[in-house]
Amino acid sequence: xxxxxxxxxxxxxxxxxxxxxxxxxxxxxxxxxxxxxxxxxxxxxxxxxxxxxxxxxxxxxxxxxxxxxxxxxxxxxxxxxxxxxxxxxxxxxxxxxxxxxxxxxxxxxxxxxxxxxxxxxxxxxxxxxxxxxxxxxxxxxxxxxxxxx
Amino acid sequence: xxxxxxxxxxxxxxxxxxxxxxxxxxxxxxxxxxxxxxxxxxxxxxxxxxxxxxxxxxxxxxxxxxxxxxxxxxxxxxxxxxxxxxxxxxxxxxxxxxxxxxxxxxxxxxxxxxxxxxxxxxxxxxxxxxxxxxxxxxxxxxxxxxxxx
Numbered sequence: 001x002x003x004x005x006x007x008x009x010x011x012x013x014x015x016x017x018x019x020x021x022x023x024x025x026x027x028x029x030x031x032x033x034x035x036x037x038x039x040x041x042x043x044x045x046x047x048x049x050x051x052x053x054x055x056x057x058x059x060x061x062x063x064x065x066x067x068x069x070x071x072x073x074x075x076x077x078x079x080x081x082x083x084x085x086x087x088x089x090x091x092x093x094x095x096x097x098x099x100x101x102x103x104x105x106x107x108x109x110x111x112x113x114x115x116x117x118x119x120x121x122x123x124x125x126x127x128x129x130x131x132x133x134x135x136x137x138x139x140x141x142x143x144x145x146x147x148x149x
Numbered sequence: 150x151x152x153x154x155x156x157x158x159x160x161x162x163x164x165x166x167x168x169x170x171x172x173x174x175x176x177x178x179x180x181x182x183x184x185x186x187x188x189x190x191x192x193x194x195x196x197x198x199x200x201x202x203x204x205x206x207x208x209x210x211x212x213x214x215x216x217x218x219x220x221x222x223x224x225x226x227x228x229x230x231x232x233x234x235x236x237x238x239x240x241x242x243x244x245x246x247x248x249x250x251x252x253x254x255x256x257x258x259x260x261x262x263x264x265x266x267x268x269x270x271x272x273x274x275x276x277x278x279x280x281x282x283x284x285x286x287x288x289x290x291x292x293x294x295x296x297x298x
Contacts, residue, residue, distance in 0.1 A: 048217065048218050067197065085236075085238045089234045092232075093199050112261070113262040
């Protein structure tokens with residue numbers, strides 16, 4: 001049985017891919033029966049699409065893999081607290097468990113309403129949050145530095 | 150200058166397409182400079198994807214048409230109050246105006262939090278709501294009737 005930490009590190013690898021592509025570095029994986037069935041990272045810039053968050057793509061990919069809309073037997077690992085849009089999608093998917101890294105004090109769903117997720121979805125937070133925050137801080141630091149030139 | 154009612158009737162045509170395809174009948178159009186630049190209807194069943202709401206597809210299509218992520222110069226007409234997921238996407242897109250038909254007392258975003266949308270997005274509601282509700286009621290009535298066989 002693989003650990004939550006193992007899967008969160010896989011989500012962080014996805015976040016790193018976003019970073020390398022100049023995207024806000026957020027990554028996600030969906031796990032079912034101890035196997036990763038979907039992995040995704042933020043692609044909003046490349047796709048010119050605000051809906052292309054890591055979680056949204058991971059939900060679509062996982063449902064496609066399973067051949068069914070509902071992810072009640074799955075765990076999603078995501079490096080940052082989902083926004084309202086992604087939390088709403090996670091609720092529609094009736095996700096079994098959500099494990100996220102860093103809190104998002106500005107755009108995280110919990111700032112808006114605590115009852116957005118499906119009542120049966122288990123939540124665990126704070127896993128590898130330091131690594132997630134460091135990656136995000138590096139990204140925005142670099143972005144600001146580049147804007148000065 | 151075409152009227153709000155004209156565009157909402159176009160959104161209702163999209164909802165009818167969803168109905169005909171056995172999908173929960175919700176339709177949307179995005180208008181920019183008095184022209185429809187995107188139209189979509191709910192496809193969650195056909196695509197086996199909870200994220201395939203009319204609004205989400207309309208946002209993706211409109212951004213693709215414009216070549217930019219932000220829809221601040223656009224109006225979205227949607228036959229039903231957006232859910233939390235769609236309202237979150239509408240907020241990210243910084244939509245100029247949102248016009249919706251029927252309220253959704255169960256899943257509408259305003260039941261969860263009033264501050265999900267971007268503060269600059271203008272909201273108008275109740276347009277052609279009766280037609281929207283009738284279509285939804287017919288859909289669920291038919292669905293229940295078919296389940297008895």
